[in-house]
Amino acid sequence: MKNQSLWWEIxxxxxxVESVSKYLFDSRAGGVDIFVGITREWTHxxxxxxxxxxxxxxxxxxxxxxxxxxxxxxxxxVKACILHRTGLVPSAHPSVIIGVATPxxxxxxxxxxFLIDQLKIRVPIWKKETYADGSExxxxxxxxxxxxxxx
Amino acid sequence: MKNQSLWWEIxxxxxxVESVSKYLFDSRAGGVDIFVGITREWTHxxxxxxxxxxxxxxxxxxxxxxxxxxxxxxxxxVKACILHRTGLVPSAHPSVIIGVATPxxxxxxxxxxFLIDQLKIRVPIWKKETYADGSExxxxxxxxxxxxxxx
Amino acid sequence: xxxFKILLFSILxxxxxxxxxELKVASSLTGEQLLDKLSSDYDSIHxxxxxxxxxVNESYVHESIELTNGDEVALITPVSGG
Amino acid sequence: xxxFKILLFSILxxxxxxxxxELKVASSLTGEQLLDKLSSDYDSIHxxxxxxxxxVNESYVHESIELTNGDEVALITPVSGG
Numbered sequence: 001m002k003n004q005s006l007w008w009e010i011x012x013x014x015x016x017v018e019s020v021s022k023y024l025f026d027s028r029a030g031g032v033d034i035f036v037g038i039t040r041e042w043t044h045x046x047x048x049x050x051x052x053x054x055x056x057x058x059x060x061x062x063x064x065x066x067x068x069x070x071x072x073x074x075x076x077x078v079k080a081c082i083l084h085r086t087g088l089v090p091s092a093h094p095s096v097i098i099g100v101a102t103p104x105x106x107x108x109x110x111x112x113x114f115l116i117d118q119l120k121i122r123v124p125i126w127k128k129e130t131y132a133d134g135s136e137x138x139x140x141x142x143x144x145x146x147x148x149x150x151x
Numbered sequence: 152m153k154n155q156s157l158w159w160e161i162x163x164x165x166x167x168v169e170s171v172s173k174y175l176f177d178s179r180a181g182g183v184d185i186f187v188g189i190t191r192e193w194t195h196x197x198x199x200x201x202x203x204x205x206x207x208x209x210x211x212x213x214x215x216x217x218x219x220x221x222x223x224x225x226x227x228x229v230k231a232c233i234l235h236r237t238g239l240v241p242s243a244h245p246s247v248i249i250g251v252a253t254p255x256x257x258x259x260x261x262x263x264x265f266l267i268d269q270l271k272i273r274v275p276i277w278k279k280e281t282y283a284d285g286s287e288x289x290x291x292x293x294x295x296x297x298x299x300x301x302x
Numbered sequence: 303x304x305x306f307k308i309l310l311f312s313i314l315x316x317x318x319x320x321x322x323x324e325l326k327v328a329s330s331l332t333g334e335q336l337l338d339k340l341s342s343d344y345d346s347i348h349x350x351x352x353x354x355x356x357x358v359n360e361s362y363v364h365e366s367i368e369l370t371n372g373d374e375v376a377l378i379t380p381v382s383g384g
Numbered sequence: 385x386x387x388f389k390i391l392l393f394s395i396l397x398x399x400x401x402x403x404x405x406e407l408k409v410a411s412s413l414t415g416e417q418l419l420d421k422l423s424s425d426y427d428s429i430h431x432x433x434x435x436x437x438x439x440v441n442e443s444y445v446h447e448s449i450e451l452t453n454g455d456e457v458a459l460i461t462p463v464s465g466g
Contacts, residue, residue, distance in 0.1 A: 033185070033186050033187075033263075034187070038183060039178070113260050116256060
């Protein structure tokens with residue numbers, strides 16, 4: 001979903017930083033921060049071949065929009081977006097792109113950081129590692145390594 | 152100049168976020184932060200038509216490389232880059248792109264922020280506003296609005 | 303009769319072996335009562351009981367919520383997007 | 385005779401009307417003495433004297449530096465890249 005200042009989407013195809021920057025580059029902005037989460041191949045001694053994502057799509061979209069609305073209230077956002085991929089994401093490919101354009105850079109950094117941190121707490125998307133040896137594992141399913149959760 | 156983990160450049164042509172992300176997406180990284188400075192059209196009541204940049208090119212390249220080396224010492228940088236455009240930059244176009252790829256996102260945000268903040272203190276590049284009424288003005292030539300400077 | 307559709311994702315979907323549970327109960331109940339019931343019916347839900355957040359009709363809610371007929375209930379284990 | 389090339393950028397280049405000053409002096413001098421001399425020769429350098437940082441051979445240096453023959457000296461007014 002996309003309007004003049006916010007864009008949020010769950011995609012099955014690969015994500016394009018190019019189209020995100022095209023959307024964000026706005027003459028009212030001076031600073032644009034873009035965060036991209038990509039599939040990391042190595043975590044300590046574990047070799048990830050790919051990630052796959054499960055998603056409660058309609059709720060994830062609602063939560064993404066709510067996060068963007070929060071950011072708009074807290075920072076002078078000119079444009080912002082959250083795009084998340086589902087399904088299989090091979091190594092070094094983007095699974096999430098978050099971008100914020102604001103008049104000054106400090107706000108872009110802060111809002112972008114806020115959005116990715118909150119996404120990882122609130123948005124119903126789950127990541128499964130497929131390791132090089134063929135084994136699979138959902139990431140931290142009991143939230144031991146996550147910040148405390150509140151409804 | 153570009154090697155396997157660092158890329159720094161002063162360009163006269165337009166900067167491409169696409170080529171930056173292509174460079175940064177590395178299977179050893181999980182988080183990539185990209186900052187883009189673009190020409191903002193309005194600052195309070197002043198209407199900017201374009202920016203133009205003067206640059207002490209060889210020293211700017213040395214300083215950029217020094218900043219990247221600093222970042223590598225302070226964060227687990229997989230890849231990082233600083234690209235700056237010179238000459239005329241029309242409204243909504245990028246003048247600088249800074250990108251950092253690290254295993255985890257926190258470091259990417261911190262290092263990226265560090266690089267742009269330091270660039271604005273150390274790298275010998277100067278910005279001139281050309282306003283819609285045709286008048287021109289170097290930005291803050293006495294550093295009144297900048298952080299304190301040290302050699 | 304009150305009917306709910308309960309959605310499962312990620313590890314719960316895998317462990318329970320289905321992505322939806324249809325539940326019919328005789329009388330109205332709270333989120334907490336629903337989770338207790340599912341915990342006693344499904345071992346795998348039981349083992350995640352303490353970390354499940356409840357969403358009703360696509361919004362997070364407290365377990366104290368009174369569920370109504372036709373609600374779409376989702377059991378949200380800790381998320382890990384990004 | 386000692387010769388320096390002094391590079392000017394942005395507002396200094398504009399005000400002085402040239403991007404390089406060639407300077408020959410009889411004896412060795414420090415960065416501070418050079419800046420004092422340029423300040424007395426050029427009003428526009430004088431007016432930025434307090435905010436100029438000195439770079440010699442493409443590196444920032446303290447004004448106490450002893451300049452040597454052939455040094456490339458740059459007068460760096462507050463930068464504004466990005």
